[in-house]
Every structure is written in C-alpha cells, then in structure tokens.
Amino acid sequence: MQGSFCDFFRLNPLNYFFLVTLSIISSQVNAVEFNVDIMDAADKENIDLSRFSEAGYIPPGNYLLNLRVNGTGIQDAEFPFYTRMMPLSGEDSKPRVDACIGEALVPLIGLKSEAVKELGRWHDGQCVDFSPLKGTIVKGDLSESAMNLSVPQVWLEYSDATWLPPSHWENGIPGVLLDYNFNASVNHPTQGAEARSATVIGTAGLNAGPWRLRADYQGNYYSASDAESRHRFNWSRVYAYRAITSLRATMTMGETYISSDLFDSWRFAGASLVSDDRQLPPRMRGYAPEVRGIARTNAKVIVSQQGRVLHETTVASGPFNIQDLSSAVNGQLDVRVEEQDGSVQTFVVNTATVPYLTRPGQVRYKLAAGQPQSYQHTAEGPLFTTGEFSWGVSNAWSLYGGGVAAGNYNSAALGIGRDLFSIGAISADVTQSLAMLPDTGTHQGKSWRLSYSKHFDESNSQVTFAGYRFSERNFMSMSEYLNSRYRGSRVSRDKEMYTITANKSFTDRRASAYLSWSHQTYWDRAAMDRYSLSVSKYFDMGDWRNLSVNVSASRSEYNGRRDDSVFLSLSMPLGKGSINYNANINGGRYNQTTGLYQTRDNGDNWRLSAGTQNNGGNMGARSQASGYYTHNGSMADISANASWVENSYSSYGLSGSGGLTASLEGAALHPNSGSGGTRMLVSTDGVSGVPVGGNGNGRIKTNAFGITVVPGVAGFYRTSTEINVNNLPDNVEVSGSPVAEAALTEGAIGYRHFDMLQGEKLLAVLRLADGQHPPFGARVLNSRGRELGMVADGGTAWLAGVNPGEHLNVQWSGGACSGDTPASISAGQQLLLPCIPVSLEKDNKK
Numbered sequence: 001m002q003g004s005f006c007d008f009f010r011l012n013p014l015n016y017f018f019l020v021t022l023s024i025i026s027s028q029v030n031a032v033e034f035n036v037d038i039m040d041a042a043d044k045e046n047i048d049l050s051r052f053s054e055a056g057y058i059p060p061g062n063y064l065l066n067l068r069v070n071g072t073g074i075q076d077a078e079f080p081f082y083t084r085m086m087p088l089s090g091e092d093s094k095p096r097v098d099a100c101i102g103e104a105l106v107p108l109i110g111l112k113s114e115a116v117k118e119l120g121r122w123h124d125g126q127c128v129d130f131s132p133l134k135g136t137i138v139k140g141d142l143s144e145s146a147m148n149l150s151v152p153q154v155w156l157e158y159s160d161a162t163w164l165p166p167s168h169w170e171n172g173i174p175g176v177l178l179d180y181n182f183n184a185s186v187n188h189p190t191q192g193a194e195a196r197s198a199t200v201i202g203t204a205g206l207n208a209g210p211w212r213l214r215a216d217y218q219g220n221y222y223s224a225s226d227a228e229s230r231h232r233f234n235w236s237r238v239y240a241y242r243a244i245t246s247l248r249a250t251m252t253m254g255e256t257y258i259s260s261d262l263f264d265s266w267r268f269a270g271a272s273l274v275s276d277d278r279q280l281p282p283r284m285r286g287y288a289p290e291v292r293g294i295a296r297t298n299a300k301v302i303v304s305q306q307g308r309v310l311h312e313t314t315v316a317s318g319p320f321n322i323q324d325l326s327s328a329v330n331g332q333l334d335v336r337v338e339e340q341d342g343s344v345q346t347f348v349v350n351t352a353t354v355p356y357l358t359r360p361g362q363v364r365y366k367l368a369a370g371q372p373q374s375y376q377h378t379a380e381g382p383l384f385t386t387g388e389f390s391w392g393v394s395n396a397w398s399l400y401g402g403g404v405a406a407g408n409y410n411s412a413a414l415g416i417g418r419d420l421f422s423i424g425a426i427s428a429d430v431t432q433s434l435a436m437l438p439d440t441g442t443h444q445g446k447s448w449r450l451s452y453s454k455h456f457d458e459s460n461s462q463v464t465f466a467g468y469r470f471s472e473r474n475f476m477s478m479s480e481y482l483n484s485r486y487r488g489s490r491v492s493r494d495k496e497m498y499t500i501t502a503n504k505s506f507t508d509r510r511a512s513a514y515l516s517w518s519h520q521t522y523w524d525r526a527a528m529d530r531y532s533l534s535v536s537k538y539f540d541m542g543d544w545r546n547l548s549v550n551v552s553a554s555r556s557e558y559n560g561r562r563d564d565s566v567f568l569s570l571s572m573p574l575g576k577g578s579i580n581y582n583a584n585i586n587g588g589r590y591n592q593t594t595g596l597y598q599t600r601d602n603g604d605n606w607r608l609s610a611g612t613q614n615n616g617g618n619m620g621a622r623s624q625a626s627g628y629y630t631h632n633g634s635m636a637d638i639s640a641n642a643s644w645v646e647n648s649y650s651s652y653g654l655s656g657s658g659g660l661t662a663s664l665e666g667a668a669l670h671p672n673s674g675s676g677g678t679r680m681l682v683s684t685d686g687v688s689g690v691p692v693g694g695n696g697n698g699r700i701k702t703n704a705f706g707i708t709v710v711p712g713v714a715g716f717y718r719t720s721t722e723i724n725v726n727n728l729p730d731n732v733e734v735s736g737s738p739v740a741e742a743a744l745t746e747g748a749i750g751y752r753h754f755d756m757l758q759g760e761k762l763l764a765v766l767r768l769a770d771g772q773h774p775p776f777g778a779r780v781l782n783s784r785g786r787e788l789g790m791v792a793d794g795g796t797a798w799l800a801g802v803n804p805g806e807h808l809n810v811q812w813s814g815g816a817c818s819g820d821t822p823a824s825i826s827a828g829q830q831l832l833l834p835c836i837p838v839s840l841e842k843d844n845k846k
Helices: 005-011 013-026 102-110 115-116 478-486
Strands: 061-069 073-086 092-101 120-122 127-129 137-141 148-151 176-187 196-209 211-222 227-244 249-257 266-274 291-295 300-305 308-315 318-324 331-339 344-351 362-374 385-390 397-406 409-420 425-437 441-456 461-471 494-506 513-523 527-541 543-556 561-574 577-586 589-599 605-614 619-630 636-645 649-665 666-670 679-683 692-693 708-709 719-723 732-734 739-743 748-754 754-759 760-767 780-781 787-790 796-802 809-810 815-820 828-836
Touching: 013 120, 013 619, 061 137, 073 102, 073 148, 073 739, 102 127, 115 331, 196 308, 227 308, 291 331, 291 344, 291 527, 291 543, 308 318, 308 649, 318 543, 318 561, 344 441, 344 527, 344 649, 385 409, 397 425, 409 478, 425 478, 441 619, 577 605, 577 719, 589 619, 649 679, 666 679, 666 708, 679 719, 692 708, 739 748, 754 796
Parallel strands: 061 148, 679 748, 760 828
Antiparallel strands: 061 073, 073 092, 120 127, 137 148, 176 196, 176 649, 196 211, 211 227, 227 249, 249 266, 266 362, 291 318, 300 308, 300 331, 331 344, 362 385, 385 397, 397 409, 409 425, 425 441, 441 461, 461 494, 494 513, 513 527, 527 543, 543 561, 561 577, 577 589, 589 605, 605 619, 619 636, 636 649, 649 666, 679 708, 692 719, 719 739, 732 754, 760 796, 780 787, 780 809, 787 796, 809 815
C-alpha cells in the first residue's frame, strides 16, 4: 500500500467529518435519510449507513450489556433484541427493534410495589413492558455496552447519592478469602540479649450466597538468645452471619460477642439477630468510637476487648487517632501501646453511645440466645436469652429497655430518651440485677445512667458524649457474674463513672481543640482518671504558608500514681511533604527530634528523624535516630521502621497487611480489606497492569491473569469501581464504560468485568475476493464481538486493539466477510487485509 496514515486523512477529511456529524444527528431524531452525494467517496453506490438512519438502532440478536438505572450500573446480563410491531394512526403499524428486559431483573430496578403492578408484558410474556410507567425510557447503547433504563423518581424507592435501596444490593459471588495483619520486630539492647517477636491476626472466610462464614485467628512468636522461643496460634472464634434485608438486621450464628447498648459484653456460642444501622440510609446511621493517644517512639497499638484483639497497627511517634473501628464496637476497650524501647502504655477507653433515640414509629432491637464460652471454646455458664429494644414514640420521645435471663443471673433495664431540640438530646435508664452465687448468696442492686449529646452549630462545636453512671455495691453485670461463678475471680466493682468528649473548631482562627475526660470510681479499689487535650492551629509566617502547630497532653491517675505526657509538633510544608520538629515530655523524660516527611509520586511515604533523648537521672542526653517507610502496593501494604538510641538499643521492624481472595472468576493478592470485610473482585479480560480503583484511586493494578481486588468497600453503600483511563498502557483501551457501580451486602465479594481491547493501532485496507471493498460504514469486530473500527472510503479502516493472528469479522447491512491478521504486526503498520465473504446468518450468531 502506498502513502502514509497522514495522507489518508488529508485525502478524506470530509468523510470522517460526515460520519461524526451523522452520528450526532441520528441521536437527536427518530429517523434520518442521508444524501451521500456530498461525500467525497469514489464509490457512492457502495455505502452502508443504515445503522445511522435510526436513533440508537441495534439489530435483532442477543447482547451482553450492563443494566443501568438512571445512570447507576446494576448488573451485567444478556438482553435479547426483538422486532415488534408498534401501532400508528388508524390501523397501520410499524416494525421496531426493542430490548427485552426479563422478569428476573425487575427486582433489581428498585421500583415501588405499586409501580411493579402497573408493568405490562410483550413477546409472549417473556419481556417486561415499561410503557405504563409514564416517563420511563428503555434504550440500549452498544458503544457503552449498556442497557439504559431512565425511570422517574416517583416510581422508585428511596435513595440518595451514597445509598441504594435494598433491591439493588448484591450478595456477590461465591469465594474464599484470607486476610492478615502482621508485625515483626528485632531489638538489640546495648546490654542484654537480642529479642525477636512477631504477631499476626486476621480472618479466613468463605462466601456462599448471602452467608458469610468467618474464622478469626491470632498468632504470636517470641525468641531471645538467652531463653527458649515461645509461639502460639489459635482460632479465636468461628461464626457465620448474613444480612436479613427485609428486617434491616444481621443474623449471626456461632462464636461471637454480645453487642448491647444497655448491658456489658460477653463471649458466647449461639445466635443473635440485631438491627443493622448500616442497612439504613447514611443519614440514619450511628457512629464508631475513636481511640486517641500519644506514642513516644515508633510503636505498636493494640486495641482489644475482653482479650479479643479488635485492631492492631503500627504508628509513628507522636499523637495517634484510630478511627477505623467497627461501628458495632461499644463498651470498654483496652488499649496497649508497645514502644520500641520496650516500655508499655496501657489505658482504657470507655466508648459511649449517643442517647438511645429512635425515629418516630421505628423499632430497633437486639436479640441473642446461647451459652457463655471461654477462650478455649468450651461452655462456661448457664444458657441465657437476652433482648433489648428502642421504640420511637414520637418526634421527641423514645422508650427503650431490655433484659437478660440466665437462671441464677437475671437483669432488666428500662430507659427513656428525649430530644431537647436546640439544647441537645438526653437519655436516662436504670438496670436491676439479681445474681445468686453458691458461696456468697444473693446479690441484687441497681445501676443508673444519664447520657447527653449536643452539636452547637452557632459555635461550631460538639459535645460528642457526656455521661454519668452510678452502680450500687451489690450490682453485678453478666460478665462479673461469670467471672465470680465460673472463673473464680471478679474484677473490681464499679461505683461511679463520669465521661465527656468534646471538640470545637475556630474557623476564623484556623484552629481546633479536642477534649476528653473520664473519671471512674470503684467500691473496692482506688479511683482512676484520664484526661486528654489536643489543640492545633495553622498560621502563616512571612512568605511561608500553612505552617501548623499541635499540642497534645494527657494525664492518667490511678492508685496514687500519675502519668503525664505532653507532645509538641511544629510543621512546615516542603514539596510533597513537610519538615517537622517534635518534642515529647513524659514524666522525667524529654525527647526532641527534627524530621523530614515526604510522599513519593507512587503514593509511598517515608520519614527520617534525629534528635536527643533525656531519661533523667545521671544518664544525660543521648542521641537518637529513626526512620519509617510505608508502601501501599497493589498486593499488600508494607511498612518498615528502624530506631537507634545511643548506649541504649537499636531495633527494626516490619509490618504488613493484605489478603488473598479467590473465586471461580479468578484470584488475587490485595491490600487489607478490614478483616473479612467487603471487597470487589475485578476482571479485565486477562489484561495485566490495568490500574483499577474506587473513587479514582488507581494504585491497585490487575495481576498477570487480569484480576485484582479493590479492598475496603463499604457494605450497603453505593460505590464506584473504575478503570484509571489516564494511566492505561499505550496498547490497552476500555471497550465500553470504565466505571461500574454497585451496592454490596456486608462481607460480600463483588464482581465486575470490564471489556478491554489490547493490541496495536494500525491502518488496514479491507479487500474482497472480487477486488471490491466492504461498504463505507461497515463495522470491524474481533472474535469476541468488540468493535475495533469502521470502514471508510476504499475499504480503509483505522483499527485499535489488533493482535497478531487474530480473526476479524466485518459486518454491514445484508453482508459480511472475515479475515485473519498476520502473525506479526507492529504499531502504526499499514496492512492489506483480504476479507472472505461469509454467511451473514452464521456470522450473526453470538
């Protein structure tokens, strides 16, 4: 073939302008007849523009498309297109090709029940007719591989920008998963033996339909050169759960923990049915607790409840704030901060729920039955049943209560909540317990609680929670009864507890403040207090902008011992990071460091710091240095850290989190999804290296098999999974929409498939056996039915996604031909491609 690709466009610009124009015109009108005399084509008789003559025309046949309701992707399905006669004026009728949406897809659309009753049927009842719903439009779009359904909001269930109604929720596909979170460290003290330690926690799981089978595990290892190594591994609990969407609740069976707003928590084996706020629209959901503290060095923070590890992470020195705990977590949390110098901080966080208010007419409930269980998976206690409820009596009042029945232990609670509107919300309740112990007889007592919450809009501040609780000496919770009766021990008896957390933003001064305080007294030991205060401010200095200062202070008092800690941080932006000065005062110890923090182009971040450390006494100041590097990868998140203190110790550590998800659609390693949490498995037609993410995050890429997993998908939320088209390899393109939306039930393995074209871009001339060419406007498709390009004048076609030795099909109205590409091709190549006529009926079978 003579000439270049540029010559081709210089000789035929009008033809391509005409194709673009007629595509736009035909999309705006019902039918168009084209005058081909204006086209600069050598053979005006050999032109096929029939598919442009009617808006959105799709030939009869079966097509795999993504069902979209008002622009939201719902599910991929095969849609037949049939010819049906549409009545005109008088007795005339006109044939039209329409899409057939089957009965099975109707529940996914989210129609109101009265709208479903209005739907008609056609094609012998196989297809649903949406024309009775005024304003509803059904339209297929092959270019986007979409079946678009536009439905007026009046016919749909409630929805908002981040939530879809239950009819749109997906249970995902069957599969297995293994999530992990590990920490390993080596410590070299200047004097003494080297020590190595490692811990791992995670969840193994199996999904089948709406059911989620989960097994949480914990393991640890410790070895020192002067002692024998120790290791332990156990399955902490095994359970199964599923969403009961009709009840807006979650059913759990197996080994689990009581989740209650009225009573304490204990481990048991049995079943529970609990109202799930996550199944409500976001504006009607609850909150999750936060854990704040100050780390003196690079430290490991472990959050646990009754011995069960809820969260474990590595933090850099300075204040930390853990916000990604489950919204189901409540009650007393034990926090352990293991510093790299070997010291340990421990404190308790009393997570508080806002006053127990319920919307008018609604009822929230929690039901459970079973038998208490030890950590060794053995029964330990009497059979019990427990239940609680909250009823929204009116706009202002809520009534709530519940009880525990367990033979020799029984308790009941009753409370009332009041919305005080402009001055906040308040609730008050009382719990009566009755316990009978073999050695000490009957114990009965009461516990009163008062809770308050308020957001002050006028001052941009909020009292997140303020509460008071008083328990009589003989009041006994269920966990206290179990400890006394079956474990031979009893924790200290609570007496009074005051709790308050508050925050305020000073917008005009670019500052904010956070305060928390808890005071706990006991009947049989000393009181305990914990205070925490944090103040931060942004400011400018000369030509420097957005400098920041943060001061955090905390105090713990228990049994006559006081532990104070103050942390000061100054930060100045520099490039993609900052320069920081940090100072930490803890008791008689004083540390100060200057550091550099930077974020790399690939999203990794690192920090180097150096300074001095003074532990008081006669030791004097000692030099110190530390480093921290984090890599957020496509298969795992990895962090490495190292520390050194002069004449004291050196240590280094490695931590990581991630998972493996496998199904019949494929398998992939991926970053952590929150142990056993919801995730989206993505397939890209076997094309590797495709950047995939939610909300535009493209750090996750498909593996060698064209599979990846997007972790951390929020259950019951509307979420988007998309191809990052700006970072695609040069020889890869998306065929169809690069965005898919879904709303998955909790713990689901979602699945989305993106049609991809991988191959070279080249110019081809298609020639029939008799020397003629396929008509202008004919489509060129690969063996999977994906359109690679369109035939122009003289059989020329600009094709994208062509591979060596690939079989191509060319289709036009009333004819078709096919041919094979050479065994070797290159980008920009000009190719002469023989096209052998084939039976159109045979070629159209898809």
